[in-house]
């Protein structure tokens with residue numbers, strides 16, 4: 001049993017797979033290719049990634065890979081919690097430039113499916129937060145792209161200010177959306 005819920009941008013989906021509990025704890029199939037396909041989610045994941053962030057208020061993103069290395073991502077939190085954010089970068093989309101922000105935590109184990117054509121990032125809400133995600137294209141640093149997380153034009157309500165956030169030097173100098181050349185059609 002899995003539940004798939006479309007968010008305000010319908011290609012972005014929240015996924016809850018069933019947790020089978022017993023006296024020891026729970027067991028859960030977090031990804032099963034044919035179960036996802038039955039729900040219309042056809043992705044060939046080729047790489048799993050994991051990151052751990054020490055502090056609350058660590059921001060990673062907003063990232064994407066340019067075609068032909070664009071990635072769909074299936075995100076979940078193993079420990080801690082995040083505010084997960086996606087921005088629609090598809091120029092032909094009615095929701096171009098709009099974002100979705102959802103809380104993901106290890107309590108519910110809900111997963112976020114981010115299609116190709118979106119920038120993705122998150123802010124940790126707890127210390128020692130571990131994020132795990134599957135991607136359907138390999139890492140291609142030559143095709144790395146990004147968007148400045150605190151771009152006021154995006155109007156994302158982050159839980160931290162730019163002064164408080166823990167951000168990598170690379171992420172601090174990413175372009176705003178109005179400085180970004182078209183990436184996705």
Ligand SMILES: Cc1cn([C@H]2C[C@H](O)[C@@H](COP(=O)(O)OP(=O)(O)O[C@H]3O[C@@H](C)C(=O)[C@@H](O)[C@H]3O)O2)c(=O)[nH]c1=O
Nearest residue numbers: 049051060061062063064073120121122138139168170
């Ligand atoms: C993303 C990635 C990074 N790396 C290396 C590059 C670098 O030396 C180190 C850290 O990379 P970054 O600073 O880009 O890591 P990080 O900021 O955590 O990047 C990630 O952010 C989130 C929001 C995403 O959506 C991911 O797709 C990815 O872009 O890991 C890989 O070897 N493989 C990978 O797939």
